[in-house]
Amino acid sequence: MTPRAPLAWKPVGAVAGAAFLVLLLTIGRYDYHRDELYFRMVGAHPKWGYVDQPPFTPLMVRGCIELFGDTVWAIRIPGLFFIAGAAFLLALVAREIGGGALAQTLAAAGVLTTFPLVAGHITITAAPDLVMWLLVILSLMRALLRDSPRYFLWAGLFAGIALYNKHLVILLLLTFAAGLLAVGPRGVLATKWLWAGAGIAVIVGLPNLLYQIANDFPQIHMAGALAENKGDDARITLLPLQLLWLGPFFVPVWVAGLVTLWRRPELRPVRAFAVAYPLMLVLLFVIAGQPYYSFGLLAALFAIGAVPTVRWLGDRTARRWLLGAAVVVNCGVAIVSSLPVLPIGVVGDTPVPAMNQGISDEIGWPRYVAQVKAVYDALPAEDKPRTVLLTGNYGEAGSLDRYGKPLGLPDVYSGQNELWYLGPPPESATVVVLVSQGDPARSKAFGSCEERAHLDNGYGVDNEEQTARVYVCRDRTGTWAELWPRFQHFD
Structure with missing residues (x-):
């Protein structure tokens, strides 16, 4: 079993607090995003599911309005906590493979990048999905690395809950299962604990599934419409956006995560994740899925890559300065391009709206x-x-x-x-x-x-x-x- 350092509460908490603060300071700038306006309307009509998605996010928006008032900042409060929580989950993923305080802190810094900041600022399905994917991934890692199959039950519970927000967690489970078949440990697929976890996922998500059956699987029709209307763009941007979601300076880190899963013998039980990611990209290309669907797994690979990255630093001061500068520049660019930081009167004269449609959809x-x-x-x-x-x-x-x-x-x-x-x-x-x-x-x-x-x-x-x-x-x-x-x- 891989030795684990204590969770670095203070530095990881500082990163989570920084993400929380930057999201808080920009929470009410500009205006609603178009998806928030939509959730505000449909959330007023509670259902087990909607034609384009499960019920969690629309009902969460409605709940925030009931509790805090019908304002843009009210419905964005949950995003602050989701992203702060994701920082700790990324740190826990790094800790699970032996990452110390610095590796955990670097892993947590993944939330101060483009996609998490957008997901935390705008109340969309992406932020809760990120948290649920990381919980599933962390549970699977613990089940396999600790030889503690009871964690499969937790993975099933989190997967079942995730179905109420998006059905995308099915992609994660399918590609991970394919990875187990390809590189092992294949025996896991026959264990009662894994299938018990699968059963829990089905039972917890059953009302959502029954809604889909009763309404002729509207999510399938919606996916087909998205593939028809946006499929070409999705395929063209699939790979480039993988390089941009965490920022270009962090690409070597998540690539290191892929490599270390293959090279370190003690990580062989979770090597399936290294297979799952490219498989997911192939699957998304085939079905014309949106490029961000893979982000939860990409973020976990980044957290894993933080461990060999810190090992590469060693005691070399120059390398530490290089990494520090990369983190500052990467996160700084992400904050400016992902959040409504610039005055609204000048943003149209900058490349920010072209870089981030979320910004342009908050204006006017x-x-x-x-x-x-x-x-x-x-x-x-x-x-x-x-x-x-x-x-x-x-x-x-x-x-x-x-x-x-x-x-x-x-x-x-x-x-x-x-x-x-x-x-x-x-x-x-x-x-x-x-x-x-x-x-x-x-x-x-x-x-x-x-x-x-x-x-x-x-x-x-x-x-x-x-x-x-x-x-x-x-x-x-x-x-x-x-x-x-x-x-x-x-x-």
């Missing part, structure tokens, strides 16, 4: 809503009681729901993802203020649509809404019940 919502309101206000008084808002995407719908109602705007509807299932407008709605990136004539739902405005955030930041137009549409060509299927789309 109140201005967009004001522009839609101007179109609504210009309608004849007799039209307003029979007017509804209709949007092409959930970001626009979420912003109009959040900011429009206090301004007196009517109800908003959208056909994207789960919002379509909230139902069509009432039959009394004969006038539609439509926000769309496409040509409304294509739907053939209205006899006439007149363009009245072009959305502009005023900051020179290019995002999806900069291509949107606002139309006033009349003369429906059928009932809403007949027309509503035309507006459904997954993306």
Whole structure:
């Protein structure tokens, strides 16, 4: 069994605290992200699952609103704790293979990189997924390295819980199992403890599975839509983004993690992780999965690589200075490019929005809503009681729901993802203020649509809404019940 040093609480806690602090200081800058606006809407309708994802994150957003108020900072509170917790989990992964205080601290510094900071700042599924993946990976490592198969039960429990946030943990389990078949220890696959853990995962995740069965596996349909709409981009960016998620200066560290799993005989029981990662990349390429799906495993490899990296430093001062400079530069660039640090008035003149779509998707919502309101206000008084808002995407719908109602705007509807299932407008709605990136004539739902405005955030930041137009549409060509299927789309 690999000797383990004590957990380096103070330095690891300092890294976790630094991540917590930088996320706290930027928690309310800019505005909601489009996904947060979407979760805010669908979370108001509790279910065991939604067409595009399990229930955890939407319901978490709703819970934060109930506890702390309907504000952007309120729904971002959990992300601070998820990322701080991930710092300790990364340190524990490094400790599991013999990493001391410095290796644990370097491993924890993985949370001060691009993807974790984005995931911690914006309330999306990625932060809780990272924590759950690391818990599963750590449990599997302990089961195998400590020859303590009871940890398979914990791995199963965490995997079952993870299913309520995303089903991506299945990718981890499948590729790890394939790794065990390829490089061993194959006997583990026949142990009662592993299968008991698998049983726990199924039992814990059963309500979520039953929802999928009862609703014709909507997650499969959603995955197919994502592959069709974004599959080419996902395949093209899959490998480059693996080099950027943790920052270019940290690439040698996680590569060292892969190498050390192969070279160190005492790590042979967990060598399957070295196989699982490339297998996962191949799988993601085949299914056109999003490049970030592999990040939880990549982060664990980084934590493993922290141990040989520290060993490489030895007592050489120059190498220690080199590593220190790399960590500072890597984390500094990540903070500036991942978080809303720059003044909003200048961010459009920098490469940050192009580097991080999450930043561009936080900008402009109140201005967009004001522009839609101007179109609504210009309608004849007799039209307003029979007017509804209709949007092409959930970001626009979420912003109009959040900011429009206090301004007196009517109800908003959208056909994207789960919002379509909230139902069509009432039959009394004969006038539609439509926000769309496409040509409304294509739907053939209205006899006439007149363009009245072009959305502009005023900051020179290019995002999806900069291509949107606002139309006033009349003369429906059928009932809403007949027309509503035309507006459904997954993306």
